Amino acid sequence: MRKFPFYSLLIAIFFAVSCSTSYKTENVQYSHYRIQQYDQGSKSLSSIVKPYSDSVNKLMNVVIGYNDTRLEKKREGNTLGFFITDAYLEMAKQKFDPKVDAAFMNSGGIRLPEMSPGAITQGKIFELMPFDNLMVLLKMKGSLLKQYLDTLAANEGVIESGITMQIVNKTAQQVLVGGKPLDLNGDYTIAHSDYVAMNSNLLKNINVITNGYLLRDALIDYVKFINSQNKKVTVINIERVSYVN
Helix, strand or coil, X not given: CXXXXXXXXXXXXXXXXXXXXXXXXXXXXXXXXXXXCCCHHHHHHHHHHHHXXXXXXXXXXXXXXXXXXXXXXXXXXXXXXXXXXXXXXXXHHHHCCCCXXXXXXXXXXXXXXXXXXXXXXXXXXXXXXXXXXXXXXXXXXXXXXXXXXXXXXXXXXXXXXXXXXXXXXXXXXXXXXXXXXXXXXXXXXXXXXXXXXXXXCCCCCCCEECCCCEHHHHHHHHHHHHHHCCCCECCCCHHHEEEEC
């Protein structure tokens, strides 16, 4: 995961002391953290952040769009994950190349278990994606894409947009890319996280294309894009990844 620039660090500190500010985070997943008593050090940190709290509150509470139904993070029918990859695919086409074939998300990078229907604020997107990871494009042969899908199918599961497929015995089957059968000799372009691209054994040796576009900004821009069309965020084709016993 990438280091925060100053402003993102400020927002991260803001969330850490949000008990004394008006923006309240919800549904954040915690693991192995001990909540200590509010001590003098925390008060000192709060005093540093206080001059910025009004502007950060204003930024975080801006409503950028609306969610049609509850989105949930789960292995099958992962509507929250599909919302994220739908956003990545659409914004990859807008910001990079209209011919991008698919977009992926790693399950561990999704930092909320769900998003309730209703207003979506910028703060909610920061909760969902707190890291400054970049969107990158990777070009690969269909054979490598199949290997990558098999790897995901055998482990954390597949969270993607642009592809429909079945997972049978932990392998990817009946793979369609853009509605057409996967061509093992064909050329494909996928959008992904720079963090995953650098750490995946299958992907780390592929040259990536990037323009400094943050994944979090892609989510914000996508929600605004949907809202500009007087629509609510909706995930369709929930069965794009189906599990066959």
